Amino acid sequence: MAVIVRAKQPFLDWLHAVDPTSHELTLDDLNHEPNVYLLPEAESDEEAVRQVHRYCKHIVEEELDGWWRERSDWPRNLNFELFNQWFEWRYHSMVLDVGKAPLVREEV
Numbered sequence: 859m860a861v862i863v864r865a866k867q868p869f870l871d872w873l874h875a876v877d878p879t880s881h882e883l884t885l886d887d888l889n890h891e892p893n894v895y896l897l898p899e900a901e902s903d904e905e906a907v908r909q910v911h912r913y914c915k916h917i918v919e920e921e922l923d924g925w926w927r928e929r930s931d932w933p934r935n936l937n938f939e940l941f942n943q944w945f946e947w948r949y950h951s952m953v954l955d956v957g958k959a960p961l962v963r964e965e966v
Contacts, residue, residue, distance in 0.1 A: 859896070859897050859898070859899055859900050859906060859909065859949050859950060859951050859953065860894050860895065860896055860897075860949065860950045860953045861894070861895045861897055861910055861917070861947055861948070861949045861950075862892050862893075862894050862947065862948050862949075862950070863892055863893050863894075863895065863917060863921060863945050863946075863947045864888075864889045864892045864945065864946045864947070865885060865888040865889055865921070865944065865945060865946075866885070866943070866944055866945060866946055867885065868943050868944045869888070869921070869944040869945065870883065870884070870885055870888060872933070872944070873888075873925055873926060876926055876928070876931040877925070877926055880925070888925075893920065893921065893924070895913070895917055895920075896953065897909045897910070897913055897949075899951075900949070900951060906949045906951070909949075910938075910941075910947060910949065911938045914936075914937070914938045914941040915936045915937065917941065917945075918936040918940065918941050918944070918945075919936060921944075921945065922936075
């Protein structure tokens with residue numbers, strides 16, 4: 859499944875607080891091209907939530923690192939509660955690859 863993650867106001871407020879050069883950024887700027895995460899398949903809405911819960915710390919780390927790399931400025935608890943407060947997310951159970959080239963896995 860794919861999970862699309864978009865920043866919410868608390869994330870932008872945090873970014874403005876830690877990065878003095880970010881004050882011109884808006885939510886529209888942050889969400890212009892939202893990140894998409896591929897997660898293991900889910901057979902139900904409940905399972906999709908469990909999968910997102912399982913991977914939310916990694917997703918939050920990726921989102922934070924994309925805008926501010928100084929980990930000492932990050933929130934301490936990168937948990938599901940923070941994830942839901944700072945990000946809107948939506949999952950899609952069908953991900954179709956119409957390309958002809960083989961998939962390439964990159965470690966992040």
